[in-house]
Amino acid sequence: MNGSIDKVYTFLADISHLSEEEPFRRVYEQVPDFRRKKADRLRRREDKARSVGAWRLYMLASKRHLFSPETPFNLSHSGKYVLCSVAPCKEVVGCDVEGIKGFRESVARRFFCPQETERIMELPEEERAEGFIRFWVLKESFMKATRRGMSLGLDTFEIHLSEGEAPVLIRQPEDIKGRYYFYEYPIGKARIAVCSTCPEFCPELEQFYI
Secondary structure, eight states: OTTOOSSBEEEEEEOGGGGSHHHHHHHHHHSOHHHHHHHHTOOSHHHHHHHHHHHHHHHHHHHHHOOOTTSOEEEEEETTEEEEEEOOTTOOEEEEEEEOOOOOHHHHHHHSOHHHHHHHHTSOGGGHHHHHHHHHHHHHHHHHHTTOGGGSOTTSSEEEOOTTSOOEEEEOOTTSOSOOEEEEEEETTEEEEEEESOOOBOSSOEEEOO
């Protein structure tokens, strides 16, 4: 990239080894003081590991590709994974990673748009858990890209999924302007989604060892 990027790039790392004291302490000492303080406020070791691991991933990606401090970026973490996405300057980006667990129909019916829930229910029963998580990470990535986060209701915007095609945002809040695009990366028993105002995404997910 050499400081200037022309598309959205996404980086991933497995932090399973940070459950051990020595690797965790090594990474903890390598991140900035403000990130260590954030980790210190967390109770569980796994949450501390994800916090410092995500920032260390950003640092390593930045060093390898030399993108500038002004480059828009977003971080996410779940389970054993930490995630970082970067976008061209003047664009926005949000990313999310979640493990595939059980299908929570009550959550979908309460928070998702009716059409999204029905799309999940149309799937074979054994595929509904993945369908649910797919919608979840797509929605999270959009909320993070807008910088509204969870203050933006999950049912205030709608995503349409078609077999073999990229997800499409077919309804968005009136006060959020511009066009948003999505890209997905399936990995193991997890789903990854990235959302950006930039329409170009690197198709490969670049993995790092922390």
